[in-house]
Amino acid sequence: MNRTAGHVPRPTRDRILDAAERLFAEHGFADTSLRMITAEAGANLAAVNYYFQSKDILIQEVFARRLGPLNEKRLQMLDACEREAGDGPLPLAGVLRAFVDPPIRMTLSDPEVGASAGRLLGRMYMQPGGLFDQVFQAQFGRIKQRFMAAMRRALPEVAEEEMLWRIHFMIGSLAHTLAGREHLAFLSDGRCGVTDADTLIARLVTFLEAGLRAPAAHRGGTACE
Amino acid sequence: MNRTAGHVPRPTRDRILDAAERLFAEHGFADTSLRMITAEAGANLAAVNYYFQSKDILIQEVFARRLGPLNEKRLQMLDACEREAGDGPLPLAGVLRAFVDPPIRMTLSDPEVGASAGRLLGRMYMQPGGLFDQVFQAQFGRIKQRFMAAMRRALPEVAEEEMLWRIHFMIGSLAHTLAGREHLAFLSDGRCGVTDADTLIARLVTFLEAGLRAPAAHRGGTACE
């Protein structure tokens, strides 16, 4: 059918990365031992230290493998959006879609790997310091620069500081969407499952666009409206 | 000046809870050892097993100490809001303020304990399963029930499933606001510090209200708007 009839077994290094990704997502980094990883990967304990030099480096590799292509896709979509806009106004919805579409689509594409990668991203968002600052700076430096500029252009009427806070809120919504599957189940008593990526992206973009465009707060008192 | 001239030293049990809260927030649960906690608390290692029976129970106590009063305050504010509304329409901004005001004010009141408690809440939001499900169900059961009903009453025009997703987005924004101080610093290159609680609450409520009230998505294609 394809080239070599049967399926080619995944090399040990990849199996370790796959298992690590899944287990890190499920149990966290400290609570996942190399023994658990190698057991699930069907590899030997010593193989981890052979392919990667340490657990820390393994963690970094797990992230780099997903975040590289993911952010590449984001930039491609933003490029397309800016190209299409030309000198005219930059449509906010397009910028937002470029930002949230790739990660959401990734987490929903393969139900298995998607759930893991999503929760893993959420975990890193919520766990700054130490190891993760390096990953963060390396992977999100360009993303930050490009999207901040695009947002300013798409929303010139929002003041600088207000804009930063709103982007902050936005990232929170996205992170929770990617990582908080269980919370939605709890919230909805299981009634609210996962629909398709298009619907979810549309829902999130609609919510975010309205929030980002809101007229500035009037600084009301503590009373009930 | 007050009653007993000097300061009364905090009892050992409280010092352990304080240290645990701070260290759990900074390093996570698995990465914080009882030895680190007792060292910071100026207590003996065995004291943890004397006052609490295990590390797990200590973790639960750390949460219960903050979440109890916090959610009590939320319900009080929601009560006041509903009382004020009477039979008339329930103002969405008031409901939102009852939800986000107590946690934000708590995290900003005491800069030290506030930052810890905030990050801790964020950590739990992002780390479901096991221990945390119990805490979740116990602490947030009533909150969920009351606020879901209030939201439906304040926003009858939003369809049920859409509402659930939007509340999901909202919780993400709040969690990130409480826990993601470093991310805002990274995002703004340090330009965006913490203002006062009133301003932040007003900003968040404005953002959320607009997002929640947005007309339902029209399910646009992948193109740039």
Added chain:
DNA sequence: GTCTATATGGGGATAGAC
């Protein structure tokens, strides 16, 4: 490249003196 065996350290928990 893959294995076994082990070195080394740190963790949670507890017994029992004071």
Added chain:
DNA sequence: GTCTATCCCCATATAGAC
């Protein structure tokens, strides 16, 4: 209530045979 000393387990990492 608070301490010291210790038990027992599991982690990461490495050495060295195959």
